[in-house]
Structures are given as structure tokens and as C-alpha cells.
Amino acid sequence: MKNVFTPRRISQAIVLGIILFLTISHLRFGIEKAAPIDAYCPFGAVEGFLTFVATGHYLQRIYASSFIIMGIVLLLTLVFGRVFCSFLCPLGAIQEWIRALGRKLGIKKDLELPSWLDKYARYFKYLILAMIIYFSYQAGDLVFWAYDPFNALMHLGEEFEAKIVGYSVLGILLVVSLFSKNMWCRYFCPLGAFLGIIKKISPFRIKRNKRTCIDCGKCDKVCPAGLDIANVAEVNSADCISCLGCVKNCPNSSLKATTFGKEIPKKIYGWIIISAFFIPLGFFMLTPFWQTKAPSNIVTSTGELNLENLRGSNTLQYLLDTTKTPLAFIQEKLGLPADVDKTMKLKDIGIKYQIKNSQGALIEAEDFRKVVEEFNK
Numbered sequence: 001m002k003n004v005f006t007p008r009r010i011s012q013a014i015v016l017g018i019i020l021f022l023t024i025s026h027l028r029f030g031i032e033k034a035a036p037i038d039a040y041c042p043f044g045a046v047e048g049f050l051t052f053v054a055t056g057h058y059l060q061r062i063y064a065s066s067f068i069i070m071g072i073v074l075l076l077t078l079v080f081g082r083v084f085c086s087f088l089c090p091l092g093a094i095q096e097w098i099r100a101l102g103r104k105l106g107i108k109k110d111l112e113l114p115s116w117l118d119k120y121a122r123y124f125k126y127l128i129l130a131m132i133i134y135f136s137y138q139a140g141d142l143v144f145w146a147y148d149p150f151n152a153l154m155h156l157g158e159e160f161e162a163k164i165v166g167y168s169v170l171g172i173l174l175v176v177s178l179f180s181k182n183m184w185c186r187y188f189c190p191l192g193a194f195l196g197i198i199k200k201i202s203p204f205r206i207k208r209n210k211r212t213c214i215d216c217g218k219c220d221k222v223c224p225a226g227l228d229i230a231n232v233a234e235v236n237s238a239d240c241i242s243c244l245g246c247v248k249n250c251p252n253s254s255l256k257a258t259t260f261g262k263e264i265p266k267k268i269y270g271w272i273i274i275s276a277f278f279i280p281l282g283f284f285m286l287t288p289f290w291q292t293k294a295p296s297n298i299v300t301s302t303g304e305l306n307l308e309n310l311r312g313s314n315t316l317q318y319l320l321d322t323t324k325t326p327l328a329f330i331q332e333k334l335g336l337p338a339d340v341d342k343t344m345k346l347k348d349i350g351i352k353y354q355i356k357n358s359q360g361a362l363i364e365a366e367d368f369r370k371v372v373e374e375f376n377k
């Protein structure tokens with residue numbers, strides 16, 4: 001029986017568990033106590049890099065934590081290729097697990113694009129990457145979050161209307177994953193595209209020994225990236241996610257993985273990757289450099305109010321304390337009850353008390369923001 005508790009599977013499950021914990025903490029305790037999941041996403045550093053270089057400021061929702069995680073991921077990519085995709089990405093893991101479920105349900109053959117289309121479709125993710133970097137820089141914010149299936153996954157059904165595109169993409173992706181291998185990673189993932197560019201300068205390679213290869217095609221079958229391995233002397237595609245599935249499953253040991261010209265020991269490879277990611281991460285988390293959020297999301301470091309940053313996960317009490325707006329003023333403008341629970345998050349108040357704004361929609365953070373701005377005029 002195939003061992004499913006490989007270091008790679010264990011790493012994927014641990015990362016998914018940690019991310020779910022962070023997500024639930026943020027959703028439950030709000031931005032004042034727990035940072036949003038964006039703060040732990042390395043792609044935030046890619047999106048915010050230009051802004052940081054040009055202005056010295058982080059994009060909204062992005063802090064040093066994203067840059068630290070991205071720094072570690074970049075070094076790993078330079079040495080071992082796209083191990084982030086195979087060991088650490090929750091969306092990659094979920095797609096693989098769903099495809100495995102599909103196989104168990106009897107869907108044995110992978111649904112693939114015709115090879116001529118597949119070849120060109122793989123470039124689509126680079127276009128998405130370029131657009132995201134450009135528009136994030138222009139807007140000074142994460143422009144991809146509303147369309148991002150990973151962001152939707154990590155909101156567990158919350159903010160459905162604001163992220164309807166992201167939830168729809170996620171839904172399609174989960175269904176397609178039953179039939180097809182890692183569609184998102186291969187054609188659409190902007191982080192995969194970025195790491196693919198870095199991978200091109202990495203010395204990591206998969207080499208095939210033509211003399212001992214028996215042309216069984218097993219390597220092609222297990223490759224989550226849908227690459228042609230059985231017919232090449234060396235795999236150096238940007239789409240290889242360095243899972244080493246091909247190397248481990250080759251019945252004749254005709255494949256070997258190398259970096260800097262040295263063979264990588266396949267038996268301890270997984271543990272090397274896990275240690276190389278988690279040990280430096282743990283170290284940085286103990287230093288003052290590790291920062292996942294600002295002390296306040298609506299008061300800048302110079303003490304000014306920045307209500308653009310007000311979130312639905314801020315509590316009413318926090319809004320009152322930081323903006324010094326009298327509760328009576330907000331109650332009068334928004335029609336809040338006299339005994340309104342001030343510990344509630346702004347996004348929950350409209351729902352709990354069924355209070356609507358002039359457009360007939362339940363009140364949200366935006367409505368509170370307008371009232372506070374009116375008071376401060």
C-alpha cells in the first residue's frame with residue numbers, strides 16, 4: 001500500500017492546519033487581535049514590492065511577515081526549485097487531494113488540454129502576474145484579493161458578496177480538480193508564475209538516464225505539473241514543482257534530482273525542505289523583524305486617522321476609542337439601538353439589529369466610516 005504520510009503530505013497538512021487556525025482566529029477575534037491571512041501570504045510581498053521600493057511603505061494588509069516568508073521561499077526556490085508549490089501551498093495540496101479522491105471515485109484518466117493548447121496556456125499565468133503587479137502598484141492595495149481563490153478559501157464563506165468572483169473561481173477549481181491535475185497552478189497561479197521565473201535560474205534539475213529508462217511512462221503519470229519527463233534528457237521546465245514524485249516512482253531509478261551538480265538524496269529530501277523552511281521561519285518569528293499587522297489599522301504611525309483602512313472586523317468599541325466619536329452621534333446617524341453591543345464587529349451589527357442604510361443594504365464598515373468622517377469634518 002502506498003505510504004500517504006510522506007514528509008510532503010505531512011508538510012502540506014501542517015501548513016493547511018496552521019493557516020486554518022490563523023484564519024479562524026482572524027475571523028473570530030477581528031483585525032485588532034489577529035492579523036488577516038494576507039499577512040502570511042508570500043505573494044503579498046510580490047504584489048507590494050514595487051510600492052515598498054518606490055515609497056518605503058507596505059501595501060494595505062501587507063507587513064514584514066510576507067516579505068520574510070517570501071525571502072525564505074526565494075532562497076529555497078533558488079536552491080531546490082518550486083518547493084513552495086509542492087510542500088507549502090494549501091491550494092496546491094487541496095487540488096492534489098481532490099484529484100486523488102477523483103481517482104478513488106474511478107476517474108482514472110486525467111482531463112488534459114490538447115498539448116498544443118497546453119503549451120501556450122501555461123503562459124497565461126505570467127500575464128496575470130504582470131497585471132497584478134502593475135495594478136497593485138497603481139492602486140496601492142492588493143487588487144487581486146477579490147478574485148483570488150486562495151483568499152476565498154481562507155475566508156470560509158465570509159464576505160461572500162465582496163469576494164463572489166474568488167468564491168466562484170474556487171468552486172470551479174475544486175470541481176475541475178476531480179478530473180484534472182493542478183489546473184490552477186499550471187495556467188493561472190501568479191505566485192507559481194513568479195516562482196517559475198526564479199526557478200529558471202535555479203540549478204535544480206531532474207536528469208533522466210536514457211540507457212536505463214524502460215519507457216514505462218510512470219514518471220509522466222505521477223507528475224502533478226503534467227510535464228513530459230519520459231522523453232527528455234533533463235527536466236528544467238519552470239512548471240516543475242520539485243516534488244520528486246517522478247524520481248521516487250521510477251521503477252528503474254533512471255531519474256535523479258540534482259542541484260549545483262550534486263545529487264539530492266531522495267530519502268531525506270522532504271525533511272531537508274521542511275527544515276529549510278520552518279527553522280529560519282521560527283527564528284525570524286522570535287525577532288523584532290516579525291510583524292504581521294500595525295498596532296492599529298486606522299491610526300497611522302504618526303498618529304493620524306486613516307479611516308480608509310477601517311475593516312468590518314473592527315469592533316464598535318475600538319472605533320469609539322480611537323476616533324473619539326460619541327456613541328450617541330453614531331447611534332443617531334445609523335439608527336443603532338440604545339443598548340447596542342459595543343464589543344461586536346462592525347460587519348455584524350447590521351445583521352444582528354437588521355439596520356439598513358439609505359440604499360436599503362445592511363450597514364457595514366463603510367457606513368460607520370462615513371459617519372465618523374462626518375463627525376470629524
Ligand code: SF4
Pocket residue numbers: 206219222223224225226227229235239240241242243244245246247
Ligand atoms: S514529478 Fe518530477 S518533473 Fe513533475 S513536478 Fe515533480 S519533480 Fe517536477
Ligand code: SF4
Pocket residue numbers: 208212213214215216217218219220229230249250251252253254255
Ligand atoms: S519512470 Fe523511469 S523508467 Fe519509467 S519512463 Fe520515467 S524515467 Fe523511464
